Amino acid sequence: MKASIKDVALRSGVSVSTVSRTLSKPNLVLPETRDTVLAAARALDYHASRSAASLKSGQTMRIALLSGSAASTWFNANAFAGLDSVLHDAGYDTSIFTMANVEKRREFFDQMPVLRNADAVVVNSFDIDSREAVRLKAVNVPIIGLNVPSNVGFDAAVSIDDRRAMRMAVDHLAAIGHRRIAYVYTKADDSTGMRFSAETRLQGFMQACATHEGMRPEQIAIDTDADAVNAVLGYLDATAPAPTALCLQSDGIALPVLFRLRQYGRDIPRDLSVIGFDDVPLAKAVGLTTLGQDPYALGRAAAVRTLAAINGTPHEPRFATQPVRLMLRETTAVPHTGR
Amino acid sequence: MKASIKDVALRSGVSVSTVSRTLSKPNLVLPETRDTVLAAARALDYHASRSAASLKSGQTMRIALLSGSAASTWFNANAFAGLDSVLHDAGYDTSIFTMANVEKRREFFDQMPVLRNADAVVVNSFDIDSREAVRLKAVNVPIIGLNVPSNVGFDAAVSIDDRRAMRMAVDHLAAIGHRRIAYVYTKADDSTGMRFSAETRLQGFMQACATHEGMRPEQIAIDTDADAVNAVLGYLDATAPAPTALCLQSDGIALPVLFRLRQYGRDIPRDLSVIGFDDVPLAKAVGLTTLGQDPYALGRAAAVRTLAAINGTPHEPRFATQPVRLMLRETTAVPHTGR
DNA sequence: TTGTATGCGTTATCAC
DNA sequence: GTGATAACGCATACAA
Numbered sequence: 217m218k219a220s221i222k223d224v225a226l227r228s229g230v231s232v233s234t235v236s237r238t239l240s241k242p243n244l245v246l247p248e249t250r251d252t253v254l255a256a257a258r259a260l261d262y263h264a265s266r267s268a269a270s271l272k273s274g275q276t277m278r279i280a281l282l283s284g285s286a287a288s289t290w291f292n293a294n295a296f297a298g299l300d301s302v303l304h305d306a307g308y309d310t311s312i313f314t315m316a317n318v319e320k321r322r323e324f325f326d327q328m329p330v331l332r333n334a335d336a337v338v339v340n341s342f343d344i345d346s347r348e349a350v351r352l353k354a355v356n357v358p359i360i361g362l363n364v365p366s367n368v369g370f371d372a373a374v375s376i377d378d379r380r381a382m383r384m385a386v387d388h389l390a391a392i393g394h395r396r397i398a399y400v401y402t403k404a405d406d407s408t409g410m411r412f413s414a415e416t417r418l419q420g421f422m423q424a425c426a427t428h429e430g431m432r433p434e435q436i437a438i439d440t441d442a443d444a445v446n447a448v449l450g451y452l453d454a455t456a457p458a459p460t461a462l463c464l465q466s467d468g469i470a471l472p473v474l475f476r477l478r479q480y481g482r483d484i485p486r487d488l489s490v491i492g493f494d495d496v497p498l499a500k501a502v503g504l505t506t507l508g509q510d511p512y513a514l515g516r517a518a519a520v521r522t523l524a525a526i527n528g529t530p531h532e533p534r535f536a537t538q539p540v541r542l543m544l545r546e547t548t549a550v551p552h553t554g555r
Numbered sequence: 556m557k558a559s560i561k562d563v564a565l566r567s568g569v570s571v572s573t574v575s576r577t578l579s580k581p582n583l584v585l586p587e588t589r590d591t592v593l594a595a596a597r598a599l600d601y602h603a604s605r606s607a608a609s610l611k612s613g614q615t616m617r618i619a620l621l622s623g624s625a626a627s628t629w630f631n632a633n634a635f636a637g638l639d640s641v642l643h644d645a646g647y648d649t650s651i652f653t654m655a656n657v658e659k660r661r662e663f664f665d666q667m668p669v670l671r672n673a674d675a676v677v678v679n680s681f682d683i684d685s686r687e688a689v690r691l692k693a694v695n696v697p698i699i700g701l702n703v704p705s706n707v708g709f710d711a712a713v714s715i716d717d718r719r720a721m722r723m724a725v726d727h728l729a730a731i732g733h734r735r736i737a738y739v740y741t742k743a744d745d746s747t748g749m750r751f752s753a754e755t756r757l758q759g760f761m762q763a764c765a766t767h768e769g770m771r772p773e774q775i776a777i778d779t780d781a782d783a784v785n786a787v788l789g790y791l792d793a794t795a796p797a798p799t800a801l802c803l804q805s806d807g808i809a810l811p812v813l814f815r816l817r818q819y820g821r822d823i824p825r826d827l828s829v830i831g832f833d834d835v836p837l838a839k840a841v842g843l844t845t846l847g848q849d850p851y852a853l854g855r856a857a858a859v860r861t862l863a864a865i866n867g868t869p870h871e872p873r874f875a876t877q878p879v880r881l882m883l884r885e886t887t888a889v890p891h892t893g894r
Numbered sequence: 895t896t897g898t899a900t901g902c903g904t905t906a907t908c909a910c
Numbered sequence: 911g912t913g914a915t916a917a918c919g920c921a922t923a924c925a926a
Contacts (some may be wrong), residue, residue, distance in 0.1 A: 218670055218671050218695065220903060221903065221904065221905085230912075231907095231912065231913045231914075232903090232904085232913090232914095233905080233906085233912070233913060233914080234911085234912060236904070236905060236906090237905090237912085242790040244911075244912095245901055245911065245912080246911060246912090249911080250641045250913085261667055261670055261693070262670075263666075263667070263669075263670045263671055263672060264903080265610070265615075265671055265672065265902090265904070266606075266615070266617075266672050267605075267606045267609035267610040267615060267902085267903080268606075268610050268902070268904040268905085269902090269904055269905075269917095270606035270918095270919090271604070271606040271607050271610050271902090271903080271904070271905095271918050271919065271920085272876060272903080272904045272905045272906080272918050273904080273905065273906095273918085274918075276604075276605070276606060278605075278648065280637065283810065287632065287635065287636040287639065288632045288633045288851065289632075290621035291634075292686075293627045293628075293632035294627045296627075297625060297626045298859075300626065303689070304650070304652075305653060309648045309649075310648075310908035311615065311643070311648045311712055312639055312643060312725060312904070314640075314925075316786040323900080327602075328600055328602070329602060330602075331557055331600055331601075331602045332557045332602055332604055333604065333605050347803065349886075355598065356557065374650075374812065393912085397898090414926080436734075441836070442839075444839065445840065467895080468836070468837070468873055471837055471840070471841075472837060472840035472841055475814060475840075476841065478817070481846045496781070497807070498810055498811060500781075500812055500816075500836065501780075501781065501784065501810070502810075502814045504814070510916090512627065525900090554680075559918095559919060559920090560919065560920060561919080569896075569897085570896070570897045570898075571919090571920080571921095572896075572897060572898080572899095572921075572922080572924095573895085573896060573897075574920095575919085575920065575921055575922085576896085583895080583896095584896080586895060586898085588895085588896085602906090602918055603919080604918090604920070605921070606918085606919080606920095607902090607918070607919035607920040607921090608900095608918075608919080608920060608921075609902095609920095610901095610902050610903065610904085610918090610919080610920070610921095611901080611902055611919080611920050611921045611922080612902085612920085612922095617915095641914075659901070666895075895926105896925105897911105897921100897925085897926075898912085898923105898924085898926090899923090899925095900914090900921100900922090900923085900924100901912085901921095901922095902915085902919105902920090903918105904917100904918085904922095905916100905917090905918090906915100907914105907915085907916080907917100907919105908913100908914090908915085908923085909912100909913085909914080909915100910911100910912080910913080910914095910915075910921105
């Protein structure tokens with residue numbers, strides 16, 4: 217078995233309390249004893265048992281992360297990495313609860329497995345209902361939102377402004393002369409209520425269009441990302457006059473659409489402007505104009521607020537909105553007059 | 556404060572040991588008392604303190620994940636999701652240690668913060684040296700490899716066969732008549748020894764080429780993914796005769812190259828065949844021929860072996876190689892004779 | 895089948 | 911500034 221605090225005490229000729237003190241608040245002990253203890257600890261490769269420390273201190277040193285979607289998506293992977301980059305260094309482990317479907321979700325809020333086993337819970341990208349918020353409150357730890365549609369029920373939250381982002385896209389297209397813009401989005405085939413971001417973008421798109429004289433917004437709904445290309449191609453062929461610009465819910469669907477359209481002879485942006493959402497690395501590489509967000513930074517911001525909330529010293533502003541930037545590249549241009 | 560085991564005992568009129576027993580091995584208690592206890596537990600929203608349980612049992616219920624690269628890459632995000640999907644359900648938290656650079660790496664192996672604080676450590680995508688292996692052994696828990704170049708020092712490991720994958724690519728190209736193939740790869744600008752996969756692929760490519768009569772392999776080294784397009788374009792223009800096929804280290808660089816080459820007028824696959832590595836979602840969407848791997852499954856396989864090793868009942872085979880599949884799509888074809 | 899007693903490795907409260 | 915000592919909440923050996 218490995219060294220415990222007792223072994224360190226023995227080896228350095230002091231009591232366990234002194235060892236503990238040396239490790240947690242070194243300035244309360246004599247420099248010389250501090251050196252002795254530290255030397256012994258290093259020699260023995262001593263590390264405090266996190267379980268024991270947690271039990272005594274009452275801190276679980278665990279953060280529960282509730283996620284509405286798989287951890288492997290571009291957004292989530294980056295957001296989680298951002299979260300973990302500050303949480304891990306602060307000594308916290310992150311426990312991910314993926315609410316892939318309604319059953320999992322109900323089960324979680326029914327059982328509340330995090331009760332007494334987390335120092336905070338961060339909710340990622342889904343819309344908790346009021347009943348769930350109440351259950352969560354019972355855990356009696358800070359609740360932090362990461363990309364949530366509403367701040368009610370949260371001690372802190374940081375999200376992006378989907379609505380404003382869509383306005384930037386529409387304003388840009390309108391400014392260069394577009395009046396017929398089609399929005400491409402995935403249909404809400406699930407009733408899990410975990411795709412509010414998609415819904416908000418659609419709303420934002422429509423609202424932004426309404427502010428422009430003569431704007432004629434259109435919608436192309438697709439079942440899954442994989443269907444995007446065919447759906448768009450079909451729509452373009454069947455619609456006259458065809459839209460002069462495409463606004464797509466994410467780069468994940470914008471990229472293949474852009475790719476295939478060009479391959480099939482469309483001149484983008486001359487015949488058709490295309491604008492995505494996310495700014496994944498590939499978007500930059502291929503010159504896709506898109507709305508850029510930074511999920512890694514979002515995760516870090518959420519983590520900072522989480523730690524602050526645990527400490528009881530709220531990080532201000534408690535509720536923040538991360539800006540989305542319009543990344544002007546090569547796929548939007550003045551619409552071709554077709555003469 | 557929330558309910559502890561005592562509260563449950565009080566409410567159900569039994570001793571704490573009976574409560575503990577009911578929760579861990581329900582078949583050792585009378586059905587009626589079991590029901591009573593369970594009811595009380597549910598009513599009080601009781602969940603055992605993981606810290607206390609860990610302290611007593613000696614199990615930390617934590618897995619340390621050592622990673623040589625950021626958690627947000629496509630491979631890592633999926634591999635980690637796969638790992639967590641089985642580890643989390645088994646009650647384990649995963650603590651990620653990202654060894655972004657040599658200092659972090661040295662610091663980790665110097666300090667060994669996981670000592671007494673993990674039930675297993677899984678090493679992701681980097682090549683631990685013998686000194687590090689020794690240090691790791693001192694933790695006295697199973698060491699599992701996830702995509703590691705060598706199995707020595709590991710209790711179990713699961714990886715992909717980069718060499719065999721490259722052979723499939725080269726064989727395919729050779730079979731349809733290619734003799735001048737250029738391999739595009741990122742240079743080892745770091746000395747962290749964490750990109751063995753890239754190196755192995757290059758070696759595999761060269762070795763595979765050597766088995767084909769008249770094959771003339773070439774290499775295009777790039778600094779970063781972002782430089783790939785220019786480097787390839789430059790190479791193609793400067794080299795005569797130009798290669799008839801491109802083999803790229805990853806889809807992340809293959810996709811933009813494919814995209815830009817087509818945009819600049821190259822007819823792919825007529826003028827040039829292109830083959831990537833990974834099979835990211837976009838590769839399928841745009842028809843990129845590539846070598847497909849499944850990091851999510853890889854993660855799950857590693858997790859299964861991790862749990863088995865902890866239980867002392869090794870999962871056989873302890874060392875496994877996940878197959879890579881050649882995804883034949885639209886970017887490879889018989890080389891154009893140029894007449 | 896159930897209850898009692900003990901200890902897991904810390905930290906915190908006190909004396910000293 | 912340092913050292914005894916008492917919890918923290920649970921799981922288990924043993925007694926009943």
